[in-house]
Amino acid sequence: MADAAVPGRGVQDHAHQDRRQDDLLGFTIRRYSSGKLLTKPSKAAMSRIRQRLREVFRAYRGAAPLALIRALNPVIRGWAA
Numbered sequence: 001m002a003d004a005a006v007p008g009r010g011v012q013d014h015a016h017q018d019r020r021q022d023d024l025l026g027f028t029i030r031r032y033s034s035g036k037l038l039t040k041p042s043k044a045a046m047s048r049i050r051q052r053l054r055e056v057f058r059a060y061r062g063a064a065p066l067a068l069i070r071a072l073n074p075v076i077r078g079w080a081a
Helices: 043-059 065-080
Strands: 019-024 027-032 037-041
Touching: 037 043, 043 065
Parallel strands: none
Antiparallel strands: 019 027, 027 037
């Protein structure tokens, strides 16, 4: 309550003022004012790969482990490439 009475001491959000963010080809690219560049998969891309892995796991439930591994390898390699 005391902070509200002091002028210029309101809640400020500086987190979004020092960076620029763009989504490109399934990646989120952030450039900070310090020159630092951060590239990571976008939330949508992560949810798509998790959904695809979930589908493979469910399809191969009860199957031999080797069959599951053979089905997962192309999905994981395609994601990492």
